[in-house]
Amino acid sequence: xxxxxxxxxxxxxxxxxxxxxxxxxxxxxxxxxxxxxxxxxxxxxxxxxxxxxxxxxxxxxxxxxxxxxxxxxxxxxxxxxxxxxxxxxxxxxxxxx
Numbered sequence: 001x002x003x004x005x006x007x008x009x010x011x012x013x014x015x016x017x018x019x020x021x022x023x024x025x026x027x028x029x030x031x032x033x034x035x036x037x038x039x040x041x042x043x044x045x046x047x048x049x050x051x052x053x054x055x056x057x058x059x060x061x062x063x064x065x066x067x068x069x070x071x072x073x074x075x076x077x078x079x080x081x082x083x084x085x086x087x088x089x090x091x092x093x094x095x096x097x
Contacts, residue, residue, distance in 0.1 A: 013080065021080060022062035032062055037082070040075030047072060 013021070025035075036044055044059060047070055051057035059065050065076045 013084075018066055018077070018080065019063070022066045022076075025062040030062070032060060032065055032076075035062075035079055036072075036075055037079055040072065040079070043070070043072050043075060 033041060033044055044065075047068075048058050048060075059068055059070070059072060062076065065072050067073075
């Protein structure tokens with residue numbers, strides 16, 4: 001999963017890379033609500049509460065959040081970029097030691 005984070009020379013993730021990472025996170029069983037930061041958890045809770053009568057509109061996975069038209073997509077992208085930075089910093093520290 002993290003190979004896709006590092007592969008981008010521009011520092012930005014392509015839509016294909018984002019979809020790949022979301023699919024891998026879903027397949028690994030990661031829960032979206034556990035990985036969103038700060039206000040984005042509240043945004044997710046409000047979205048799902050607002051759409052509770054329409055199960056097809058609920059957002060429970062990374063892939064659903066990425067494809068959504070809600071502002072939750074922005075929160076997911078911030079989370080992905082922060083994960084990328086943390087990953088790169090961790091690997092820079094390891095290679096320097």
